[in-house]
Amino acid sequence: MNDITVTARVKHHRNPAKTGTVVADLNPKAPVYGMVKVKWDDNEHESRHHKFTLKRLQYAWPTNN
Numbered sequence: 001m002n003d004i005t006v007t008a009r010v011k012h013h014r015n016p017a018k019t020g021t022v023v024a025d026l027n028p029k030a031p032v033y034g035m036v037k038v039k040w041d042d043n044e045h046e047s048r049h050h051k052f053t054l055k056r057l058q059y060a061w062p063t064n065n
Helices: none
Strands: 009-012 019-025 035-040 046-050 054-056
Touching: none
Parallel strands: none
Antiparallel strands: 009 019, 009 054, 019 035, 035 046
């Protein structure tokens, strides 16, 4: 849960098609139950969510180079 930081790309826990970007971390010392402000891609709306209701998007597999 500590990987949800500002500028992280996330999707909603109950609606995986809804993606957005974390704009602000409202409770930086609370890794799980803290609140973040997310700007959604589909309607450019900003809303507050608990960190445990979001999942971070991963774009590439880690490489061992």
